[in-house]
Amino acid sequence: MTTIPVETFTDTPLSIGGRQFRSRLMVGTGKYRDNAVMARALEASGADIVTVAVRRVDLDRTREEGILYHLRPEDYFLLANTAGCYTAEEAIRYARLAREAGFNEFIKLEVIGDRDTLLPDTEGLLTAARQLTKEGFVVLAYTNDDLVTALRLEQAGCAAVMPLASPIGSGLGLLNPYSIRTIKSRLSVPVIVDAGVGTASDACLTMEQGVDGILMNTALAEASDPVAMATAMRLAVDAGRLAFLAGRMPRREIAVPSSPVRGMLG
Amino acid sequence: MTELAITVNGEPRRITGPATVADLLRKLQLDPRTVVVELNRQIIRRAVLGETKLGDGDAVELVHFVGGG
Numbered sequence: 001m002t003t004i005p006v007e008t009f010t011d012t013p014l015s016i017g018g019r020q021f022r023s024r025l026m027v028g029t030g031k032y033r034d035n036a037v038m039a040r041a042l043e044a045s046g047a048d049i050v051t052v053a054v055r056r057v058d059l060d061r062t063r064e065e066g067i068l069y070h071l072r073p074e075d076y077f078l079l080a081n082t083a084g085c086y087t088a089e090e091a092i093r094y095a096r097l098a099r100e101a102g103f104n105e106f107i108k109l110e111v112i113g114d115r116d117t118l119l120p121d122t123e124g125l126l127t128a129a130r131q132l133t134k135e136g137f138v139v140l141a142y143t144n145d146d147l148v149t150a151l152r153l154e155q156a157g158c159a160a161v162m163p164l165a166s167p168i169g170s171g172l173g174l175l176n177p178y179s180i181r182t183i184k185s186r187l188s189v190p191v192i193v194d195a196g197v198g199t200a201s202d203a204c205l206t207m208e209q210g211v212d213g214i215l216m217n218t219a220l221a222e223a224s225d226p227v228a229m230a231t232a233m234r235l236a237v238d239a240g241r242l243a244f245l246a247g248r249m250p251r252r253e254i255a256v257p258s259s260p261v262r263g264m265l266g
Numbered sequence: 267m268t269e270l271a272i273t274v275n276g277e278p279r280r281i282t283g284p285a286t287v288a289d290l291l292r293k294l295q296l297d298p299r300t301v302v303v304e305l306n307r308q309i310i311r312r313a314v315l316g317e318t319k320l321g322d323g324d325a326v327e328l329v330h331f332v333g334g335g
Binding site for chain 2 (some may be wrong): 028029030032038039051052053054055057058059066067068080081083095097098101137168169195213215216217218227247
């Protein structure tokens with residue numbers, strides 16, 4: 001495979017809550033058909049940050065063991081989420097349990113408001129964000145693509161704001177590039193697009209909006225070949241980031257010739 | 267020796283008392299380093315699992331990290 005000389009370009013590392021990360025691609029660990037494929041996909045993605053969920057231990061051992069039996073925690077930065085929580089109180093409880101696992105104080109905060117779309121409950125999200133930042137958590141808040149909510153989350157002390165590209169697990173891609181660009185232009189904290197990216201072109205287009213990174217799960221887990229898709233996503237995130245840094249040409253409603261108009265035969 | 271009726275992850279269980287949370291984990295063959303324990307909605311830090319006594323009617327939650335997005 002062609003190697004893209006990304007290292008010839010200078011980019012600042014992604015910094016969240018005082019920690020620096022090499023990769024701008026973060027990946028989830030859910031829904032993989034098997035854990036060996038997941039481990040290879042995570043590696044192929046080049047991600048530093050991987051997300052995990054907090055759930056009851058299966059005391060009958062009828063299902064798979066915990067995720068830490070399948071990935072080496074020293075190889076990744078584990079970002080626990082509060083997925084599945086529908087109230088601020090519930091999300092705060094899950095966040096505290098996650099921190100007690102002893103890896104770090106980061107939490108990907110989700111407070112879901114609707115079962116069909118899994119869109120966030122922004123009121124509950126803000127309540128939980130304010131409480132958790134007060135308790136010393138580094139909060140990365142999963143939110144919709146609404147500027148005002150994003151601004152309030154930043155004001156609440158969130159270390160990163162994570163607007164969606166489209167609903168979780170939908171694979172519909174970046175539905176509103178304008179909103180994402182607006183959020184990025186107005187926030188000082190990193191903006192990580194979370195959810196909705198379906199394939200490499202979605203990832204590239206998302207990074208071209210100037211955001212700081214992308215978090216994805218289903219796009220890899222449900223690809224026919226998760227390892228190949230993880231590689232494609234790694235390249236797409238790099239490509240989109242480079243294109244953003246390179247600065248794209250202006251859009252014009254008219255054609256402009258690329259070859260000289262002078263020197264044509266008489 | 268008394269028998270304690272407790273709830274573990276939503277399921278009723280019985281354990282011979284007196285027993286600590288660490289005893290319960292041992293009985294369930296769980297490594298305390300891989301789980302986080304909540305007793306009646308209060309997180310029990312790993313360092314004090316061995317000195318935290320279980321009482322009749324206690325609700326215990328044992329959680330860990332699973333795959334998620």
